[in-house]
Amino acid sequence: MKRIRSYLAGTAILLSAAASPALAAPPSVVPAMHGKAAAGAIIQRGQVRFTVLTPEMIRMEWSPDSRFVDQPSQVFINREQPVPRYSVSTRGALLVIETEKLRLSYRLNSGRFTKANLQVGSRAGAPAFMWRPGDVETGNLRGTARTVDRYSGDVQIDSGKRLDLGQGLLSRDGWHVVDDSRSFLLDDSPWPWAKLRACRDCQDLYFFGYGHRYEQALGDYAKVAGREPMPPRFAFGYWWSRYWNYSDDEMRGLVADFERYRIPLDVMVIDMDWHRTDGLSWDSKYVKRDVFGESVGWTGYTWNRSLFPEPDRFLNFLHAHKLKTTVNLHPASGIPANEESYPAISKAMKVADGNPVPFEAADKGFVEQYFKLTLDPLRAQGIDFWWLDWQQWPESKLVPGLSNTWWLNYVFFTQMQRTSADRGLIYHRWGGLGNHRYQIGFSGDSVISWPSLAYQPYFTATASNVLYGYWSHDIGGHFFAESTPESDRHIDPELYVRWMQFGAYSPILRTHSSKEAGLRKEPWRFAPEVFAALRHSIEQRYAMAPYIYTAARQAYDGGVSIMRPLYYQWPEQPEAYSTRGEYMFGDDMLVAPVTEPMKVGVASASIWLPPGRWYDENRGELVEGGRRISRDYTLDEVPVFTRAGAVVPLNPPSVQKLQDMDNGSVVLRVSPGGKSVSRVYADAGNSEGYRNGEYSLTRVESERDLRRATLVVHPREGRYPGMLDTTQVTVELPSAAIPERVVVNGRAYSRSDDGQEGSWSYDGTELTARIKVPAQSASEPLNVSVAFGETPPGFNALLYRMKRTAAAVAWLKERWEPPTPLPDDLALAAQLGRLIDYHPERMAALVRQFDARIGALVAQVNASHAKAEVKKGFAAMMQSVQR
Structure with a gap:
């Protein structure tokens, strides 16, 4: 009871501290918010106000006392847009x-918005629609969810x-309405803080009428x-992340293994055992909880010095190996008396x-002290960003x-922007629109299941x-379902490889x-073929980092995320x-x-290719789209199709840390079968200057x-701190015949077996x-022209047949019994690539x-x-390649 009274007294103190001043934010770091729309976009008539934000987006407000909101809300922060016609x-x-x-159209002096007095219809575009308040949106394309905890x-x-993915901004109906009436507003203090709306009965609606112009809708929303x-x-x-009570020594050994096996690594994640967890114990509800309902032992801010005797030296080691570090936070239980920061923050x-x-x-007063006295000292030791793992009460007790x-997402991200020269970064759970x-x-x-893997591409893209x-x-x-038998509680190597392949082609790996x-998911713990597939992923x-980073800039500029559904570009298919x-x-x-197990050494897939021409990266084949195709994939193969003619910027193989990526070298991979215009983006890598033209x-x-x-x-356009003045380009032409002539900037290049520069x-x-x-x-243009020699018949998909x-x-050699030697044609058929190397x-x-050889191989084996x-x-394996 004494503890409860103390909590209530503390709450009163926190309430009074909420108005304390915040640190001033550098204007060049934290993006400005403009809650008030341009005057020319506003139409007010008595109790209603309409704001034309874009030709397809209109804000609709009703207020009984004709007082309207011009402050930023949790969702909409920049209403000052160019006024459309x-x-x-x-x-x-x-x-x-x-x-x-x-x-x-709205019937004046008719009160709050209803089906009887307000309607919005389309004037152009497809599909045509007419919306009234209360209409059911049947074609919403969904959004996302807070978590997939305990989902298969x-x-x-x-x-x-x-799992309910909620409402997204896009709909096959052609319209969507965001009801912002209950979201909190952000005040105009140096560190904008949440406040209640004065009117709880007012309506604040945003109508999106973009038809199927999905990318435009997302760009305008951004x-x-x-x-x-x-x-x-x-x-x-x-x-690298694992929930394990690693020690300093074990993590050093882990880093050494990554380097020994030449597996690239950029981020080391340390789960909650970095701090003391003495109060943690499990019960039927998965974790012991205190009188407030918080999980005991999960919250902590003091290093466990039995595992990390010298945290500063440990973090210095990670940084010396060019690893960024994040640690897990469960902040719900507050700051107990056994924490190192307790004397200062309790005072x-x-x-x-x-x-x-x-x-x-x-509570701003608490939060400022929390960062200043508890978290900032840890940041000074070398924690680069926070893994915020909030699993407690859904709403603020104060507000x-x-x-x-x-x-929490807002507070942690903007705090980093306010106090650090580094780019804002957290990872946490989805909290709703605006997050x-x-x-x-x-x-x-x-x-851990095949259904979990199969669902994640849809979940992530949506x-x-x-x-x-x-x-x-x-x-x-993350874990096995409780019903999983003990005999099955081990990693399925095939499932892990396929999940890692998806991870390589997802936003974050x-x-x-x-x-x-x-x-244990360390790649070197698996059989050689599994290890090879994991490392290749x-x-x-x-290799794809320049392409991914360019796509991240496109997402910032245009609102279209790097991983997106197919209907963005083919909405009528x-x-x-x-x-x-x-x-x-x-x-x-x-x-x-691939999200299903293999059968007889391959996984079969039915793939829909959108209209156009596509280059099958796995087969080395140009494919006409607008249809469904069937393909098979071995363990090390990933179904990836590139637009014909596209240029994909890549890293050279030497890049082991993305901190080293901007080293002046880039590989431009040009797919066959078309033409393209693209851009390659670069910046300093970890500053907010990208927002301001750097x-x-x-x-x-x-x-x-x-x-x-x-x-x-x-010639390269733009500049940023640390930018190199030169660039070294390697042009890569997959599925190419042997060049007859290569000319670079007017100079003829000759062939070199060792790939020397200028050849x-x-x-x-x-x-x-x-x-x-x-x-x-980089300020000079580069012109490359290649003339190819004879393209052999059947060259399309030759890579697959090889x-x-x-x-x-x-496979056959492992089952071939002596003394009869393997037929010559079999040995030669497996080495076409090497023969071409020797005699291009x-x-x-x-x-x-x-x-000719592969057409006869089955008959030779049968004989x-x-x-x-x-x-x-052998006949089954050769069935798909025989012409």
């Missing part, structure tokens, strides 16, 4: 507002309930609700007698109705419908698992809505992760067909030509010989002494 007329008692796209796929394992901030560049690297908050200092994120999740301004999402504890573009999942799943001894992620397991990854890649863009134009390829890299080389195993251009000034034949021969001038003839089951297995 519109007209206003009064026809009797009817007020009519018309834009290029919408027609709104979209089914909650405890209750069997389906203008009025705030942009999707860019994470720092390192965040797009690999994050500041006037909490006496050893009572805990209660946690209340809505009823204010979501703790939403508000897209505070990345990155932590989706929680998913069940979140872009509310601009929440940076979900971070527990790759590989972070492995994690629960505190269970058998859940991570390496592919690092029914299969763009029904195909849930595929998504666009940036502008030029379509990804359809970045560069490089325009790239290309065109490629069977006979030729041209590439123009225009071209050919990789027969990958059927890829590479042109390595010496470093030159890989499958080599795999079949390797004979490429056409070698390919013809290869196709051999091999066992019947071996003959059958």
